[in-house]
Amino acid sequence: MFVDTVIEDKALHKPVFLFYLSITVLAIFFAFNFTNTIFGEFLSPVIGVPEESGLFGRFVVSFVLSTIFVLNLLLISFTRLKIQILIVWLELFLLFLAFAYSFDLKLSFIQSRIGLMISKGLFTTIYISAVSIVIATAIAIVGAIAKLSNNGFAYAIATFYTSLFRGLPLLLQVYLIYKGLPQLGFMVDAIPSGITALSLCYGAYMTEIFRAGIQSIPKGQWEASRALGFKFGLILRKIILPQAIPIIVPPTGNQFIAMLKDSSLVSVLGIWELMYLAKTLGQRDFRHMEMLLTAAMIYWGLTIILEMIQARIEKKYQQKT
């Protein structure tokens, strides 16, 4: 990205902006009314019993909160960019933890179940996603070539396929494949039909990514290859795809990350993947939040790892070209 070489004044360092920002934040905190929360209790020496403090208490609480908020912003704005990013990340993460903490979680319950969630749930989720992404990639290559060909059958089949599978909700596809195939005489287990649904759906999206990637390679590359007497398959394999892959990788990485989470939809088939376990393990003991938050953290952690891998792959391709 191009970063402009002119440094503009920070908005936060302009008194007028700071004033309006404070007023706005104050109004928002006032409107949401945090008097009956932990903040009210904390300020009880000033406002007395929070429930009885009325408008005065509400104002004091929101005033203190908004002051802390704006001061925090102001202080962060004086640090270097990297530190800013770190602090904001930390603060948001702490807020998220506070949100989780507010549910009065029973950690021992999580501890006793997390083993199963990881050994069974996480494993199944990764297994389903990985197999699906491989099949989807294969479909996408074939689909993209079909869409670029001038063979009527190939083009028609490919466009019909992408239109249909991009046009239906994934959950609906999961049901249609699981319940529909047996009626046609194919008995399929839950996991294969889940993988089928994910592969077909993401194959359709990735077909478009691959097609666009292939099309982004200049026409001159085809012409030079043709002029040397190369045939279509050779050109695609040795000239076009190697150049298209760096363009295809980032959006494909996104698709993989998205698929990892959409694999939760196959939980409706009773597959013991992360989402299914998160729903069912907490049910008997009415400890839903524990399991859901655990699953959330596992999904999130997995995504962060994948993002880091994606960044590394992108970097590798950037160096090469």
Added chain:
Amino acid sequence: MMENNANTKDSPIISLKGVSKWYEDFQALKNIDLEIKLKEKIVICGPSGSGKSTLIRCLNRLEAHQEGLIKVSGIELHERMHDVDVVRQDIGMVFQNFNLFPHLTVLENCMAGPNWVRGIDKDEARDRAIKMLEQVKIPEQADKYPDQLSGGQQQRVAIARSLCMQPKVMLFDEPTSALDPEMVSEVLDTMIELAKSGMTMICVTHEMGFAKQVADRIVFMADGEIVEQNTPEEFFNNPQNERTKLFLDQILE
């Protein structure tokens, strides 16, 4: 019979008879007749939009013609031919924008053709590539990628890449038009040396100095037609057609 004809010394290696081409309603080539003999050097010139690039691109069928007959070493080019790639392997082409393969090194660019479609093993292809890179005077760049080279160097690699296929004919489609002025001469020098080595060359170019020095014949095109063709001497000193005179006035100032 045909094949034999093509191989005898004075019969044309490329011949066009009544070739016409349309882009939708626009007629880009009008009834072109042209014969090119082995070892002949032809320069095609003319104002932009006169169809000279279209013509040269028809010779290895990067473009399709709709009427008339094009024959290359005795093989007719048409839309149902199965062996177009065999013909193309014998015709080198150099493009205005080089069109090197950016993901391959200079050496790999030159080895690709012989190794992938001529069935020559890697070592031999490498030897040949190095020899050709020496001929265009950039053997030291062999392991670099195209975008690390200057425009002039890239175009010389493109010429070497074509030569590695050991073509019978070389087509040049405005090879110096995309170059910075100071790099034009290094590419022209390479082409002049190639001409001296006896290569059959068909060049679309505005470089009239090159044309004077190298061409056996200059073909002048305008509006999709061949207006005039002659030896360089006659062409520059004694142009026949009004459009040729006008063009020469403009280009020579």
